[in-house]
Amino acid sequence: MQRLEHRACFGGWQDVYRHDSKVLGCEMTVGVYLPPQAEHGPCPVLYWLSGLTCTEQNFITKAGAQRYAAEHGIILVAPDTSPRGESVADAEGYDLGKGAGFYLNATREPWARHYRMYDYIVDELPAWVEANVPASGVRAISGHSMGGHGALTIALKNPGRYRSVSAFSPIVAPSQVAWGQKAFAAYLGEDREVWKAYDATELVAHAQEKLPLLIDQGGADEFLQNQLRPELLQAACEAAGHPLELRLQPGYDHSYYFISSFIGGHIAHHAEAMR
Template identity: 80%
Template sequence: MERIEHRACFGGWQDVYRHESSVLGCTMAFAVYLPPQADKRKLPVLYWLSGLTCNEQNFITKAGAQRYAAEHGVILVAPDTSPRGDDVADADGYDLGKGAGFYLNATQQPWAAHYRMQDYIVDELPALVEANLAATGARAISGHSMGGHGALTLALKHPGRYRSVSAFSPIVAPSQVPWGEKAFAAYLGADRAAWAQHDAVELLKTAGEKLPLLVDQGDADEFLHSQLKPELLKAAAHAAGHPLVLRMQPGYDHSYYFIASFIGDHIAHHAKALQA
C-alpha cells in the first residue's frame, strides 16, 4: 500500500491509498477515513460502494460522511467501482466497463480477466485494510445505486461477513431493468440462472441470514421507475419474511445531495451493529 493523499478532517485523516491488486490484475486506489479514535485503538469498518461512473473520490468529497464517522468511531473505506488501466477491457457508454464493475466476478471474455470486483470487495480489500490499518474484523457495507446493489447482494451472498447493510437508491432487481440486463449479459452471459446470484430480489428468496436491510429511496429519483423499482424489494422481503426498512424520502432525487441528507442515519445504524 502506498498512501497518495493525506488530509486532516474532523480530527482524523482522509487518506487515499494505491496498491497492486492480484485479484483484479491492475493498480487500484481506495479511500480511507480514519477517525480520531484510530490513534488509540482498532475500529470497525464501513465499506462504501459507489455507483456508475464513480471512483474512490465521489463519496469522500460529496457525502459529508466523515463528520459522522468521527462521532461514532467508524473507519470508512471507499474503493473504486471497477478495475482500471490500459489493459482493462472497456466499452462505449457509462454503464458497462470501467466505472461499472457491478461488484460481481465476470465469467465472459473480455471481462473475466480483470472484472472480479466481488472477490476484491469481499476478500482482498478487507484483508489489506485489516492487516495494515487500525481496523478490527467487524465490517458493515453500504452503497448507492449500482453500489447499493453491490452492498445488498454481497451481504446476502456472504452470511456472517457483515454485521449490517444499507443502501441508497439501490438497483434491487438488476435482472429486470436495463442497467442490469446490459451488464449481466456482458459479464455473465445469457444464462439467467447465473444472473440470479447477483440480484437482491432473487437472493432474498433463499437467504439464510436475516440481516436487516435499511434502504433509503427518493421519490423524485429520475431512475425510480425505470431502473430501481424498490417495490420489488419490498415484495420479496415480505414474501421471505426478511426484515426491511424501506424509507421513501419525499422530494429527493438520485444525487449526492440525497446521500448527504441521510448518511448520518446510516452511519448511526451501522455503528450500533458494529459496536454491539
C-alpha cells in the same frame, strides 16, 4: 502500496491509497477515513460501494460522512468501482466497463480477466485493510445505486461477515432493468439463472441470515421507475419474511445531495450494529 492523499478531517485523516490487486490484475485506488479514535486502538469498518461512473472520490468528497464517522469511531473504506488501466477492457457508454464493475465476478471475455469486483470487495480488500490500518475486523457495508446493489447482494451472500447493511437508491432487481440486463449479459452471458446469484430480489428468498436491510430512496429520483424499482425488493422480502426498512424520501433525487442528507442516520445505524 502508496499513499496519494493525507488530509486532516474532523479530527481524523482522510487518506487515499493505491495498491496492487492480484484479484483484479491492476492497481486500485481506495479512500480510507481514519477517525480520531483510530489513534488509540482498532475501530470497526464501514465499506462503501459507489455507483456508475464513480471512483473513490465521489463518496469521500461529496457525502459528508467523515463527520459522523468521527462521532462514532468508524473507519470508512471507499474503493473504486471497477478495475482500471490500459490493459483493462472497456466499452462505450457509462454503464459497462470502467466505472461499471457491478460488484460481480465476470465469466465472459474480454471481462473475465480483470472484472472480479465481487472477490475484491469480499476478500482481497478487507484483507488489505485489516493488514494496513487499525481495523478491528468488525464490518458493515453500504452503497449507492450500482453500489447499493453490490452492498445488498454481498451481504446476502456472505452470512456472518457483516454486522449490518444499508443502501441508497439501490438497483434491487438488476435482472429486470436495463442497467443490470446490459451488464449481466456482457459479464455473465445470457443464462438468466446465472444472473440470480447477483440479484437481491432473488437472494432474499434463500438468505441463510435474516440481516435487516435499510434502504433510503428518493421520491423524485429520475431512475426510480425504470431502473431502481424498490417495490420489487419489498415484495420479495415480504414473501420471504426478510426484514426490510424501505424509506421513500419525498423530493430527493439520485444525487449526493440526497446521500449527504441521510448519511448520518445510516452511519448511526451501522455504529449501533457494530458495537
